[in-house]
Amino acid sequence: MKRLTLFATAMIVVSLALVSCGPQAPEEGSAAPTSPPEPATGEEPQHGGTMVLTYQNDIATLDPAIGYDWDNWGMEKWVFDALLDYDVDMNMVPHIAEMPEVSEDGTVYTFTLRKGVKFHNGREVKADDVAYTITRVIDPETKSPGQSFYFTIKGSEEFANGEADSVEGIEVLDDYTIRFTLTQADASFLNVMALNFSFIVPKEEVEKWGEDFGHHPMGTGPFVFKEWVPGQKLTFVRNENYFRPELPYLDGVEVQIGVTPEVALLRLEKGEVDFLGDGIPPGEFVRLTQDPAWENRIVHAVRVNTTHIALNTQVSPFDDVRVRRAVNMAIDKERIVQLLNGRGKPAVGILPPLMPGYDPNIKGYDYDPEAAKELLAEAGYPDGFSTFIECISVDPEPKLCESIQSDLKEIGIDLEVHTLASSTVINDAGTPGKVPMVWSGGLAWTQDYPHPSDFYGPILGCDSAVEGGWNWAWYCNPELDARELKARGMSDWDASMKEYQEIFQILLDEAVWVPVFHLEDYNAHSDALHGRVRDFIHPVHDIWAENLWKSE
Amino acid sequence: MRTHIDASEQPIRVLEDADRLPEHQSQLALVWRRLKRDRLALLGAVIVALLVLVAIFADVLAPYDPTVPFDDGLTLQGMPVPSTLPESSQFILGSDSSGRDLLSRIIFGARVSLTVGVLANGLAVTIGLVIGSIGGYFRGWVGALVMRFTDMMMAFPSLLLAIALVAVLKPSLWVIVLVIGLVYWTWIARVVYGEVLSLREREFVTAAVCAGASAGRVLFRHILPHLIPTAIVWGTLGIATNVMLEASLSYLGIGVQPPTPSWGGMIQQGQYYYRSAPWLILFPGLAIMLTVLSFNLLGDGLRDALDPYQRR
Numbered sequence: 001m002k003r004l005t006l007f008a009t010a011m012i013v014v015s016l017a018l019v020s021c022g023p024q025a026p027e028e029g030s031a032a033p034t035s036p037p038e039p040a041t042g043e044e045p046q047h048g049g050t051m052v053l054t055y056q057n058d059i060a061t062l063d064p065a066i067g068y069d070w071d072n073w074g075m076e077k078w079v080f081d082a083l084l085d086y087d088v089d090m091n092m093v094p095h096i097a098e099m100p101e102v103s104e105d106g107t108v109y110t111f112t113l114r115k116g117v118k119f120h121n122g123r124e125v126k127a128d129d130v131a132y133t134i135t136r137v138i139d140p141e142t143k144s145p146g147q148s149f150y151f152t153i154k155g156s157e158e159f160a161n162g163e164a165d166s167v168e169g170i171e172v173l174d175d176y177t178i179r180f181t182l183t184q185a186d187a188s189f190l191n192v193m194a195l196n197f198s199f200i201v202p203k204e205e206v207e208k209w210g211e212d213f214g215h216h217p218m219g220t221g222p223f224v225f226k227e228w229v230p231g232q233k234l235t236f237v238r239n240e241n242y243f244r245p246e247l248p249y250l251d252g253v254e255v256q257i258g259v260t261p262e263v264a265l266l267r268l269e270k271g272e273v274d275f276l277g278d279g280i281p282p283g284e285f286v287r288l289t290q291d292p293a294w295e296n297r298i299v300h301a302v303r304v305n306t307t308h309i310a311l312n313t314q315v316s317p318f319d320d321v322r323v324r325r326a327v328n329m330a331i332d333k334e335r336i337v338q339l340l341n342g343r344g345k346p347a348v349g350i351l352p353p354l355m356p357g358y359d360p361n362i363k364g365y366d367y368d369p370e371a372a373k374e375l376l377a378e379a380g381y382p383d384g385f386s387t388f389i390e391c392i393s394v395d396p397e398p399k400l401c402e403s404i405q406s407d408l409k410e411i412g413i414d415l416e417v418h419t420l421a422s423s424t425v426i427n428d429a430g431t432p433g434k435v436p437m438v439w440s441g442g443l444a445w446t447q448d449y450p451h452p453s454d455f456y457g458p459i460l461g462c463d464s465a466v467e468g469g470w471n472w473a474w475y476c477n478p479e480l481d482a483r484e485l486k487a488r489g490m491s492d493w494d495a496s497m498k499e500y501q502e503i504f505q506i507l508l509d510e511a512v513w514v515p516v517f518h519l520e521d522y523n524a525h526s527d528a529l530h531g532r533v534r535d536f537i538h539p540v541h542d543i544w545a546e547n548l549w550k551s552e
Numbered sequence: 553m554r555t556h557i558d559a560s561e562q563p564i565r566v567l568e569d570a571d572r573l574p575e576h577q578s579q580l581a582l583v584w585r586r587l588k589r590d591r592l593a594l595l596g597a598v599i600v601a602l603l604v605l606v607a608i609f610a611d612v613l614a615p616y617d618p619t620v621p622f623d624d625g626l627t628l629q630g631m632p633v634p635s636t637l638p639e640s641s642q643f644i645l646g647s648d649s650s651g652r653d654l655l656s657r658i659i660f661g662a663r664v665s666l667t668v669g670v671l672a673n674g675l676a677v678t679i680g681l682v683i684g685s686i687g688g689y690f691r692g693w694v695g696a697l698v699m700r701f702t703d704m705m706m707a708f709p710s711l712l713l714a715i716a717l718v719a720v721l722k723p724s725l726w727v728i729v730l731v732i733g734l735v736y737w738t739w740i741a742r743v744v745y746g747e748v749l750s751l752r753e754r755e756f757v758t759a760a761v762c763a764g765a766s767a768g769r770v771l772f773r774h775i776l777p778h779l780i781p782t783a784i785v786w787g788t789l790g791i792a793t794n795v796m797l798e799a800s801l802s803y804l805g806i807g808v809q810p811p812t813p814s815w816g817g818m819i820q821q822g823q824y825y826y827r828s829a830p831w832l833i834l835f836p837g838l839a840i841m842l843t844v845l846s847f848n849l850l851g852d853g854l855r856d857a858l859d860p861y862q863r864r
Binding site for chain 1: 620621627628630649650810811825827828829
């Protein structure tokens with residue numbers, strides 16, 4: 001028996017050794033490949049087919065007033081619609097409503113709704129529904145992370161503080177007309193009306209499900225939510241009564257949960273999966289991008305994103321700006337981008353290059369561990385300290401966090417890496433005083449709309465430094481808030497952008513984040529699934545399923 | 553009184569020197585002789601000794617600090633580097649997915665695996681001996697209670713129990729040792745229980761009880777020495793299982809925390825590169841296999857050598 005065991009072992013060892021001698025590391029070409037050309041036009045979209053999509057972590061919620069992470073953002077667009085939308089080139093276009101009439105001073109917006117738009121339960125959308133939806137987002141009971149986007153609406157802050165019973169600035173004029181009055185001009189207001197938080201929800205369904213509405217979403221969108229088996233799958237089917245009758249092309253979407261990026265890729269190669277929710281894993285990236293068979297099936301777009309470490313300014317020792325600056329100087333950003341197969345650009349400031357208000361000359365922090373150690377000693381930590389970072393468990397985020405861990409070890413900081421599911425990290429980070437450092441990889445922060453206020457309000461403003469908010473640095477600077485509000489109201493675009501540049505320089509000086517890189521998205525889709533690059537990776541809608549179609 | 557015994561008449565054979573009742577020295581000599589003859593057990597013993605040496609002298613043997621990533625540990629596109637032999641001896645086994653030297657990590661991983669394996673097993677054997685003896689010795693409800701408790705603990709799937717315990721306490725080396733020890737003692741307890749059940753019927757126990765020895769004294773001074781062979785065998789065989797258990801926990805991400813190298817953890821990180829860099833899984837896997845195999849061989853050999861019913 002023992003001899004047999006030994007023989008079997010020897011055989012296994014030999015065969016394993018033979019296997020490993022096969023594929024060596026592939027030849028090194030240049031860094032990240034350029035994007036493939038757009039698919040030939042003249043291909044007519046066909047109706048039919050179901051798209052299969054995979055994610056490792058379960059979706060947190062599909063309630064558009066609450067959901068704010070990468071996974072659910074695009075999905076909400078399948079089920080809901082807002083008054084306005086973007087086209088493929090990021091121009092604002094009418095959607096459930098016509099483009100609004102705006103008053104001379106920019107404070108009054110009057111929207112006329114399209115007639116005949118129906119919720120999935122058959123009821124027509126009226127102006128009352130719009131009023132209900134927006135009020136709900138501002139309602140403190142909802143705890144919406146997007147609440148602060150609406151604070152330029154007259155009476156919204158009073159309603160949020162409990163001083164008023166309703167929002168004064170929201171007026172229903174008749175069944176199909178609604179008017180918003182603002183306290184000042186707001187250059188981002190139209191963008192806000194196209195945001196996920198403004199997706200119109202039916203009152204009766206929200207009241208029926210209460211807090212569980214996020215697991216039973218119903219809107220007006222191109223797909224109807226059918227079922228959600230927690231931890232396993234979500235199913236959506238075509239909305240036959242969609243107000244744009246030619247859309248969507250697909251018969252439905254099936255989302256499989258609990259599939260790691262590697263297994264998802266295997267299934268994609270076998271044709272069982274159409275698209276990878278978590279993207280191409282770094283272990284396979286080089287092989288895939290160098291394989292000619294995959295050339296037409298890899299899509300690539302630069303995300304308007306800054307992946308960063310959020311430093312909790314309310315938790316010691318990150319309440320000391322010197323410690324925050326030291327951490328900024330200790331991180332080897334080039335290395336982290338390298339670990340990601342070069343799929344990104346090291347970041348200096350908080351705003352990404354494609355965002356208006358981006359300052360190419362912003363003064364940031366160079367990689368300088370020696371200077372970091374000195375600064376740390378000056379702050380009273382010559383021997384460093386211990387702390388922890390929360391990181392999601394989807395490959396490759398834990399590996400990137402380990403790189404941060406070894407960077408901080410160089411300057412004497414003992415960092416524990418806690419890898420958790422996305423919804424847990426979001427929850428923990430939004431709980432006051434709980435998490436000292438958060439790695440935003442796989443979660444945040446990508447533009448919701450092309451205006452720099454999007455990178456201020458929800459993540460760095462005082463109003464979002466609340467339980468359930470996304471201001472994970474818990475940073476609150478009321479003077480800066482006032483300054484940002486003023487900048488948003490300026491009619492001179494250039495002057496406004498200059499103000500924003502200064503505001504973000506101040507934030508960088510305060511070192512509330514460590515901006516690490518701006519992500520470049522790479523994904524692969526099946527042969528059968530078609531669409532423009534922007535349908536696969538839309539700057540704000542992520543996976544724009546209504547425009548995708550399948551051939552057989 | 554007869555002084556001469558005629559061998560041909562007696563049904564009991566005459567005691568010869570070598571078979572005289574155990575004086576420690578000759579028992580050991582007997583065991584050692586049997587072991588020496590068992591080639592596979594010797595092989596196991598040698599490999600175990602080597603592993604222990606590697607673990608102890610890891611600092612000296614490993615070319616680099618296992619937690620330090622290197623700039624040339626990654627290709628331009630962020631992939632791990634295969635073995636640099638024969639051109640250079642920088643990365644003898646290649647680098648891992650974060651650019652650290654694989655050989656150094658394997659060597660230091662031996663430290664974690666063996667420490668956990670030996671300590672956790674020691675804990676398990678101790679607990680198992682105590683509980684099994686109590687269960688086997690005391691008649692009535694004490695014994696029954698103890699053994700039913702053991703059965704209950706045994707019914708729990710061990711990996712799930714380990715996961716649940718680690719979730720409550722934070723994962724660290726000592727917590728893992730504790731957890732594995734707390735999960736693994738049941739098997740030993742059962743075996744000890746069976747042995748003690750038969751041992752307590754022996755005359756020397758009756759004699760001790762008659763002489764007024766307390767239960768504790770009987771257990772400790774009289775029964776326990778007979779359990780030593782069992783303890784040794786389980787002590788060795790159990791290490792293999794515990795090394796696997798530690799590797800499983802690290803693979804699931806709840807074992808030893810990064811960047812401390814653990815073979816199971818290395819497999820977990822290397823799994824994403826199974827196609828592009830299979831050496832990341834191959835080498836830690838081989839290490840685990842070698843460790844488990846050698847402890848098993850040694851343990852089997854010890855069990856055969858210590859078996860009192862062996863005639864060889």
